[in-house]
Amino acid sequence: MxxxxxxxxxxxxxxxxxxxxxxxxxxxxxxxxxxxxxxxxxxxxxxxxPKAKAPNYVKQLLGDGLVTSEGEQWLKMRILANHAFHGGSLKNMIPAMIASSEIMLERWRHYESKEMDVFREFKVLTSEIISRTAFGSSYLEGQHIFDMLTRMAHIISGNNYRIRIPGIGNFFKTSDDIESENLEATIRSSFMNMMKKREQEAMLGNIDGYGHDFFGLLLEAYHDSDKTKKISVDDLIDECKTFYVGGQETTSSSLTWSVLLLAIHTD
Ligand code: HEM
Incomplete structure (x- = not known):
């Protein structure tokens, strides 16, 4: 089909x-x-x-983030995520959401009575909103990481159904394998740089704690002296990736679907 x-x-x-x-x-x-x-x-x-076993390409993209994990790992990360979705935290995100929506609507003025690709528009909007709300002041670096993640998702999902001879990947790498490995390494080092910058700002007292955005929350857990609450660098990176991938496609698709229905049912 x-x-x-x-x-x-x-x-x-x-x-x-x-x-x-x-x-x-x-x-x-x-x-x-x-x-x-x-x-x-x-x-x-x-x-x-129980959660369905994540296919390999999802694991490759999201690691052990909330969507793929279960048991104790899930519980530890879930408690952190609950803070981000708390009413008070969501309220603080509203100005960033309004600002991004206004920029998009301003762009739309040029399309009056012309056809436009709303799915593409909503993809940009949702990506921007997640970067602003999750990474606050580090928004531009976050956006850059997400661009790399989108490219990686494209390569990995495109290769998912290709038939490969088992074991051959150990000896022979395709250009997609090489690009995806390079992207993964760059994403990791970009996160490490972002962490270092935040830690410096926190040390200089320029911000409250490690900041009140999702990234700051995860960084605080990374520095937690209580071993039961502490998370690793990999946990932190996987969770940021999960929020972006889990939050972007879902919201841009549902916004597009709603706009399509509104366009059909103008009453
Ligand atoms: C219309 C929008 C959305 C839809 C339809 C949607 C749908 C879902 C569904 C069905 C699950 C359960 C998956 C499972 O347990 O197998 C889920 C989990 C999850 N979603 Fe969404 N989602 C949306 C928006 C978002 C946004 C905006 C974010 C974050 C920015 C997000 C982050 C997550 C996370 C982290 C989980 C895992 C939760 C857990 O296991 O505790 N989602 N989503």
């Missing part, structure tokens, strides 16, 4: 609110769109619904 037809089938089924079975290659998937069932599965009170 072509990608377009596949998406159309999915979209049609989602529109009609059906639960249905589909095949993802050799794997069966039960797609649930009934709100009551979705709530039951996501609240998962009896732990009856």
């Amino acid at each position: 072509s990608a377009e037809l596949y998406n159309l089938t999915l979209t049609t089924n989602f529109c009609t609110g059906m639960n249905f079975l589909q095949w993802y290659g050799p794997q069966r998937q039960l797609i649930i769109t009934e709100p009551g069932l979705i709530k039951e599965i996501l609240s998962n009170k009896d732990r009856a619904y």
Whole structure:
């Protein structure tokens, strides 16, 4: 089935609110769109619904961040993430969200009565908002890291379904493998630089603690003297990557979908 037809089938089924079975290659998937069932599965009170094992390419991209982890690792990171999603923290993010939306709307004025690609627009918007809210003053460095991450996601997902002879990757690397390895190394060193800069600012007393954005929160946990709360550099990097990848595609798709529905149903 072509990608377009596949998406159309999915979209049609989602529109009609059906639960249905589909095949993802050799794997069966039960797609649930009934709100009551979705709530039951996501609240998962009896732990009856374990997380699906993340495919290799997701692990390669997100490491052990919240989306892929379970058990104690998940709990430690989840407690930290809860702070970021607390009402008070979200309230502090509102000015950054408004500023980015206003810049986008200003750009849209040039498109009056012309066709435009809203999906591309919302991708830029959501990426900017996550960078501003997660990295605060380090926003530009964060944005640069995310550009590299987007490129890496593109390479990794594109290679996911390619058939490779097992073991050959140890001897022979494709240009994609090399680019993706280089990106991973650059992303890591960019995070380390960003950490160093923040630590210096904190030492000089220019900021309160390590800062109140998500990055500051993670950095504080990295320096925690309590071993049960302390996180590693890898945890910190994986969590930043998770927030970006988990937060961007989801929100830009749902915004685009909402705008499409509004455009169809102008009443
Ligand atoms: C319309 C927007 C969104 C949708 C539809 C969505 C959907 C989901 C779903 C279904 C899960 C559960 C996955 C599972 O347990 O297997 C999830 C988890 C998660 N999402 Fe989102 N999400 C959205 C926005 C965001 C945003 C904006 C962020 C962060 C900036 C985010 C970060 C996460 C994280 C960190 C998890 C893992 C939570 C955990 O396991 O404790 N998501 N999301």
